[in-house]
Structures are given as C-alpha cells and as structure tokens.
Amino acid sequence: MIPVKEILLSPGDFFDELIKKPESLKIPAVIILIYGILAGVAAAIASSASVALLPREAAFMSGILPVIGFVAAVIGTFIFILIWAGILHIISSLLKGEGGFSRTLELTAYGTIPQIFGSIITAVLMYMHFSSLSLSPVTSQADIVAVTEMMASGPLMTASAVIGIIVFLWSANIWLIGMMKCRKMQMKQAAISVGIPVAVYLIISLMALI
Amino acid sequence: MRKTALLLTLLLLIISAASAATSGTSxxxxxxxxxxxxxxxxxxxxxxxxxxxxxxxxxxxxxxxxxxxxxxxxxxxxxxxxxxxxxxxxxxxxxxxxxxxxxxxxxxxxxxxxxxxxxxxxxxxxxxxxESSPLELSVLEKPDAFQKDVKSTVKLIVGNPRENTVNGVIVRPVSESADFTQTSVFIGELESNANSEVLFYVTPESDGEIKFIAEYRNGINRHETEIIIPLTLGEDKKSANPVVNNLEVTTTAEGFRISGDVTNAGLSNAKSVVVTTGSPAVPTEPNRLYVIGELEPDDFSGFDVDFTAESAETIPLLIQYKDEDGNDYAKTIDVKIRDSPQLSESPAKNNDEGLPVVAIILVIAVAAIAGGAIYCSWKKN
Incomplete structure (x- = not known):
C-alpha cells in the first residue's frame, strides 16, 4: 500500500521512516508504472487526434498510432525518472550527499506522486481540447507546423501546462525534503541539488508555453 | 310558222351533234x-x-x-x-x-x-x-425545351389536302445545330385527304433551327414543302431535378467524407443516380461512388462519398443520372470542405473566446492544494 497522504502532506515524517528501512524499489516501480500509464493515456489521446492529420499514404498508421503513443509514454516515463534521479544523485553527490543511487531513485519515484494527479487532470484537459478540433490531412511542412501549433495551443492546453508546472513544483518540494532526509543534506545543499534541474526544466517548460 | 321554227331547231341540233362528237357518213x-x-x-x-x-x-x-x-x-x-x-x-x-x-x-x-x-x-x-395547294407539314410533338446533347423526339404529320394522290413522299430534316438519328423517312404514296405521322430523334448541339422538308411527286413533277422549328436550348420543365441538402463534411483517416440527401424535385424519374466527387478531389474507398439508383419525383435518398483533397478548400460534388431514354445528365455542387487551407476548429466548440472557467478553477484548485500541501509538509517538518 502506497502511503500517499503521508507522502503528500508530511513527506518529512515519511522519509524519516523510509531511511530506517532497507532500500526497496518495488513500490517506487509501481508508482512510476501508474504515472507512466497515465502519461500513456494522455499520449494516446494526442495520437488519436493526430490520426486525422495523416496523409492517405499513411492511413494504415491510424490504428496503431495511439498504441505506439501509449507504449512510448510508459517506457519514456521510466527512462525519464531514471535520468532525473541520476541528475539529482550526481548533483547531490557533488554537494556531499550520502547514500546510494537506489535511495535517490526511491525518493525520486515517491516524489512523482503529485504528478500522477496532475496527469489525470492533464489527460482530461487534453481530451477536451482535442475533441474541439476538426483536423484534416496535412501534406506540406507549413501545414504540419500550423497544425502542431494549433494542437499545442489553446486555453485548455495552457491550463494543462500550468497545472503540470504546479504539480512539478509540488514534486520538487518532496524531492527537496527527501534529499534532506535520505541523503542527509543541509537544506541549502538539498535546495541546490533539486533547484538546478528543476529550474532548467521549468525554463524549458515556460519557453514552450510562451 | 310555229311548225317551221320547230323543224329548223331540230335540224340545227342534228347538225351540231354531228359536228361535235361524231363524224359519219352512211x-x-x-x-x-x-x-x-x-x-x-x-x-x-x-x-x-x-x-x-x-x-x-x-x-x-x-x-x-x-x-x-x-x-x-x-x-x-x-x-x-x-x-x-x-x-x-x-x-x-x-x-x-x-x-x-x-x-x-x-x-x-x-x-x-x-x-x-x-x-x-x-x-x-x-x-x-x-390547283397548287402543297402538302401540309405539322408538328405533333416536340420537347418544351431542347437540351444540349440530349436526344429528343419530334413527331410530325404530313397531310395531303389536294384532290389527287401524290407519290414518293419523303420527309428529311436539315439543321446545322443538331444531329438526327434518321436522315430521312419514306412515306410513299399519300392519297387525297390522307395523312401520315413521322418520328425523328434529334440531338441538339447549339441554338439554331431545324428545317423539315417534305418532298413529293405530283405526276412526274417534283415538289417540296417545309416547316421550320426553332431550336432553343433550355431546361426541360418536366425533367428530373436532383437537389442536395443536409450536407455534412467530416474527416476520416484517409481524408474526407461528405454525407447528405438527394431529393428529386423534378417531375420525371431520375434513373441510375450516382453521387461522386470531381477534381481536385480524388475519390477513395469505401465510397468512391455512391449508387442511389432510381429516384421518383419527390423521392429522396441519403449518400456518403469518401475522397481526399490535398489543398482544395472547395470541391465539386457530382450527381450523375439518366432519363427514361438513357440520356446522361450531371449536376455539380461546390462543397466547402475547409475554412482554411488545412485545418479548422469546430465552431461550436471554439475555445478562442477566452480561458474556460473550468480550466481557471482547476488551475486555482491545483495551485491551492499544492500550496497547502507544501505548507503543511514544511510546518510538520
């Protein structure tokens, strides 16, 4: 059973207890899988909408494109968390963080729980957004750019992106506390360890949003 | 005196008769x-x-x-x-x-x-x-309006108002604006006060006139009489008239689909009705052509046609049909398939008017929850 309430509302107490236990990636794997499935659903929704853009020659892709989107999102989530944990671990190690990579990976996975809720909301908003579009097959490069911009813009997509940033900051807060507790770091070092990659990520996200 | 006059009259009659019709001696x-x-x-x-x-x-x-x-x-x-x-x-x-x-x-x-x-x-x-009365040519039947490249029937009647029989009667059509199935129709002998009907199939090409000439012989003498019909192209008032309505354009995996109804608003049956799309649209499966078949007056039928159109905003929808004589007709309706060259948003669901209230509420709610959770986590920490 995943202690969701404790992780979200009192992550300090949760990580204090976690550090006393041996490292285990079972529950983190389940969390990442759930996160990945929700991301996959959102990707499948976007892929289904993109089917209408396919030219006649690529019509055979219409059935498998959502499946490809879903699988890619699930696998991509695992890879992203792995890389993200690696970045956090490297930076925190440079700032004298203690413990192995598995512990960093563990706390990173627990920290993604807010993004699970964010993914649910994002999937609903994306579905509403793509349902409002009437898309036609595109052939030229200019059309592809125009359609992509249209698919990625709009109030619902903006709201989705803003919510994504909010839950990401929420996750950053959990990672920060996790670093302090699990990697035995001062708040300043932990804030730097988490803050640098989070700041880069937010800059990239905001640039895309603008 | 009276007896002498009678004898003289009788003598004159005898002389006259002999000189008029007979000649004879004993x-x-x-x-x-x-x-x-x-x-x-x-x-x-x-x-x-x-x-x-x-x-x-x-x-x-x-x-x-x-x-x-x-x-x-x-x-x-x-x-x-x-x-x-x-x-x-x-x-x-x-x-x-x-x-x-x-x-x-x-x-x-x-x-x-x-x-x-x-x-x-x-x-x-x-x-x-x-007596020089010629044969009379009259038009019994002809279309209300001729249509270009559509075969029509013209029925004539040839009457002989003369006291004697005429021979070798032939009726032939002459026109630079139409083609005829028959080059001429032979009637032959036409008795006094008799008539004969002849039928010509006319396929008009342009406005003009048709001259029908009846040639005949009176004894050994050739004569002819003629009648001229103006050839004005137009719409047949009784023809079939397919009308398309309830048009709906949707996108499919392969392109577009147009759905709608065809109603025959004319007075004649429309046979072999087929709906398809013309260039620049390229018909695709499963409904390259949609065959409706026969449509009686006031009857209607639905249709679906599939096609692709790479860059066109408007494509022609073709309704092809035939009349009772097998003449081909086509009606074209321009259908707008795109508002812009490649994409559009459904007007009813257009979100450009501003941020939906539900999205604002969601953002605020998530921000509040996240803020509260972060505050709570640090307070307990």
Missing amino acids: GSYVSVVSYEVDPGVFMQGDTGTIKVVVTNSGTESVDIRRATMITKDLQPLNDQAYATVGSIGPDVTKEFTFTLKAKGDGIYYPRFFLDFSSGGSMSYPVMIKV
Whole structure:
C-alpha cells in the first residue's frame, strides 16, 4: 500500500521512516508504472487526434498510432525518472550527499506522486481540447507546423501546462525534503541539488508555453 | 310558222351533234369514249398528259387527217404529234396523248379536235384542274425545351389536302445545330385527304433551327414543302431535378467524407443516380461512388462519398443520372470542405473566446492544494 497522504502532506515524517528501512524499489516501480500509464493515456489521446492529420499514404498508421503513443509514454516515463534521479544523485553527490543511487531513485519515484494527479487532470484537459478540433490531412511542412501549433495551443492546453508546472513544483518540494532526509543534506545543499534541474526544466517548460 | 321554227331547231341540233362528237357518213361513226388526265390535278408549272380515246363504232373506215388539242390556258408541248393520223377502221379504238404544261390555277377546258380527210371535224372539250395547294407539314410533338446533347423526339404529320394522290413522299430534316438519328423517312404514296405521322430523334448541339422538308411527286413533277422549328436550348420543365441538402463534411483517416440527401424535385424519374466527387478531389474507398439508383419525383435518398483533397478548400460534388431514354445528365455542387487551407476548429466548440472557467478553477484548485500541501509538509517538518 502506497502511503500517499503521508507522502503528500508530511513527506518529512515519511522519509524519516523510509531511511530506517532497507532500500526497496518495488513500490517506487509501481508508482512510476501508474504515472507512466497515465502519461500513456494522455499520449494516446494526442495520437488519436493526430490520426486525422495523416496523409492517405499513411492511413494504415491510424490504428496503431495511439498504441505506439501509449507504449512510448510508459517506457519514456521510466527512462525519464531514471535520468532525473541520476541528475539529482550526481548533483547531490557533488554537494556531499550520502547514500546510494537506489535511495535517490526511491525518493525520486515517491516524489512523482503529485504528478500522477496532475496527469489525470492533464489527460482530461487534453481530451477536451482535442475533441474541439476538426483536423484534416496535412501534406506540406507549413501545414504540419500550423497544425502542431494549433494542437499545442489553446486555453485548455495552457491550463494543462500550468497545472503540470504546479504539480512539478509540488514534486520538487518532496524531492527537496527527501534529499534532506535520505541523503542527509543541509537544506541549502538539498535546495541546490533539486533547484538546478528543476529550474532548467521549468525554463524549458515556460519557453514552450510562451 | 310555229311548225317551221320547230323543224329548223331540230335540224340545227342534228347538225351540231354531228359536228361535235361524231363524224359519219352512211355506215361510219367516230366518237370520244373517254379521256384520262395525269396528274389528276395539276399544280402551277406542272407538266402532264391528256389521253383521249376515240372509237369508230361504224361499219366503214374513217380517214383522219389530223388530231390536235387546242387551248390558250395551258401550254401544249407536242401539238404536232398527230399532224397526220390515217384511218380508223370499224370497231377500232385509237388513243391520242397530248402533253401540256399548266400555267396558272383554275379549271380549264382545252378542246380535242379531229379533222376528217373527207371534210368536217369533230371537237371534244376536256376538263383540266390546276390547283397548287402543297402538302401540309405539322408538328405533333416536340420537347418544351431542347437540351444540349440530349436526344429528343419530334413527331410530325404530313397531310395531303389536294384532290389527287401524290407519290414518293419523303420527309428529311436539315439543321446545322443538331444531329438526327434518321436522315430521312419514306412515306410513299399519300392519297387525297390522307395523312401520315413521322418520328425523328434529334440531338441538339447549339441554338439554331431545324428545317423539315417534305418532298413529293405530283405526276412526274417534283415538289417540296417545309416547316421550320426553332431550336432553343433550355431546361426541360418536366425533367428530373436532383437537389442536395443536409450536407455534412467530416474527416476520416484517409481524408474526407461528405454525407447528405438527394431529393428529386423534378417531375420525371431520375434513373441510375450516382453521387461522386470531381477534381481536385480524388475519390477513395469505401465510397468512391455512391449508387442511389432510381429516384421518383419527390423521392429522396441519403449518400456518403469518401475522397481526399490535398489543398482544395472547395470541391465539386457530382450527381450523375439518366432519363427514361438513357440520356446522361450531371449536376455539380461546390462543397466547402475547409475554412482554411488545412485545418479548422469546430465552431461550436471554439475555445478562442477566452480561458474556460473550468480550466481557471482547476488551475486555482491545483495551485491551492499544492500550496497547502507544501505548507503543511514544511510546518510538520
């Protein structure tokens, strides 16, 4: 059973207890899988909408494109968390963080729980957004750019992106506390360890949003 | 006195009769037994013949010096043919044929003369009618309006108002604006006050006229009469009229689909109705063509056609059908498939008017929850 309430509302107490236990990636794997499935659903929704853009020659892709989107999102989530944990671990190690990579990976996975809720909301908003579009097959490069911009813009997509940033900051807060507790770091070092990659990520996200 | 006058009158009658139709001495008697005019009724300018039959009912031969036809109203063409005749034996019949040309309309009585070698002569008046009424051509049936490249039927009637029979009647159409299935129709003999119907299939190409000419012979003389029909292209008021409505354009995996209804708003059946799309659209499966079949007046049917159109905003929707005679018709309706070259948003769901309230509420709620959770986590920490 995943202690969701404790992780979200009192992550300090949760990580204090976690550090006393041996490292285990079972529950983190389940969390990442759930996160990945929700991301996959959102990707499948976007892929289904993109089917209408396919030219006649690529019509055979219409059935498998959502499946490809879903699988890619699930696998991509695992890879992203792995890389993200690696970045956090490297930076925190440079700032004298203690413990192995598995512990960093563990706390990173627990920290993604807010993004699970964010993914649910994002999937609903994306579905509403793509349902409002009437898309036609595109052939030229200019059309592809125009359609992509249209698919990625709009109030619902903006709201989705803003919510994504909010839950990401929420996750950053959990990672920060996790670093302090699990990697035995001062708040300043932990804030730097988490803050640098989070700041880069937010800059990239905001640039895309603008 | 009264008795003397009666005798004189009787004598004059005897002399007159003897000089008019017979010539005879004791034992001979020559008379005109019949005559035949061909054609029965001349037309102005016609050339024809009069055949006079003379018989000698006496018991002796009669010497004939000359036979002739005397008239100032017709022009004799062979008045020297019987300059010398010879004798006519007892109970012998002899024919004299004269060729005449009619000048003007009227009833004329040229006189047939026989001069006897023994002196005296015989004359006989022959009636010839000259009347120039031609055959009458009338249109019985024709379309209300001719349509370009659509075969139509024109029915004519040829009537003979003349007193005599005409021969070799042929009706032929002439036009630079239409083609005809028949080059001519042969009727042949047409009796007095009789008529005959003829049918022509006309395929018009442009505005113009059609001339129907009836050619015929009166005796040996050729004549013709004609009638002209104006050829004006237009819409047949009774033709089928497919009307398309309830059009809906949707996108599919392969392109577009147009759905709608076709209603026959005309007065004739539309047969073999097929709906498809024209260039620049390229029809695709599963509904390249949508075959509706026959549509009766006021009947309707739904259709779906699939196609792709790479860059067009508007494509032509084609409704093809035939009439009862198999003539092909096509109706084109331009259908707008895109608002912009490649994409559009559903107007009813357009979100450009501003941030939806639900999105704002969601953002605020998530921000509040996240903020509260972060605050709570640090407070407990």
